[in-house]
Amino acid sequence: MDGETVRICEVKTIAQGKGKLIRVSYEQRRRDGERQQRQREVYDNGNSAVILPYDPDRKTVLLTRQLRLPIFLQDGTERTVEACAGKLDGEEAERRIEKEVREELGYKVSKLERLLELYVSPAAIMEQIVFFTCAYSPADKVSGGGGLKEEGEDIEVVEITLEQAAAMVANGEIVDAKTVVLVQYLRGRMQAATRS
Known part of the structure; x- marks a missing residue:
């Protein structure tokens, strides 16, 4: 897995549980041509998906x-x-995200819209996140949601307006980066649609 400017020297697993913490020793060629030895801890907890269902x-x-x-x-x-x-x-x-929506939110959704793929904290975490949205309505509700108890989940479903969610981002009540991205993305899209 060596690249044009990076050569991996050693990868050592430091800890492994639900995810894996590794220490990577590598050589990096700087822009000035000098080679520099570096070492970094990287956490690999797997890739994921996130969704913000919207009732238009x-x-x-x-x-x-x-x-x-x-x-x-x-x-x-x-x-x-x-x-x-x-x-x-x-x-x-x-x-996977269809299953998560059913387990956590209690809704059956279809016609997912894949928006983008991002690394939220690329300096130390390998996780790549796929972002989605979809339409939903009260008719799509199939259960109370709440997640899976055997996975330790105890999830409360929160249904609010998109504007309330944007206000929660603005006042610091929503601090999760992936949620902030989705709320702002969807709000920008809705504002652009109303201007058209």
Whole structure:
């Protein structure tokens, strides 16, 4: 996996649980031509998908509220509002996110719109996230959602207007980067559509 400017010297697994923490020693050729030895820790917890379902008639979105231990440890917030997401675990992104919407939000959705693929924290995390949106309506509800207890999920479904979600981003109530991207993307699209 060597590239034009990077040569991997050693990859060592430091810890492995749900994800894997590795230490990579590598040589990097700088822009000035000098070679520099570097070392970095990288966390690989797998790729994922995220979705923000939107009801165009009621102008609402579906979000989740749940415990995110890193955020709790950082600032004491016990339940974080964010978009529905899940690890791909080898599945196609579209198929996986449909399952996550059913498990977490309690809705059966179709006609997913794949928006973009991003790395949210590329300096230290290998995870690539596929972003989606889709239309939904109350008729698509098939259960109360809440996630899978056997996976430790205890998810509250939050249905609010897109404008309320944008206000929560603006006032710091929504701090999850992937959710911020989706809310702002969808809001920009809706504003552009109303101007047309």
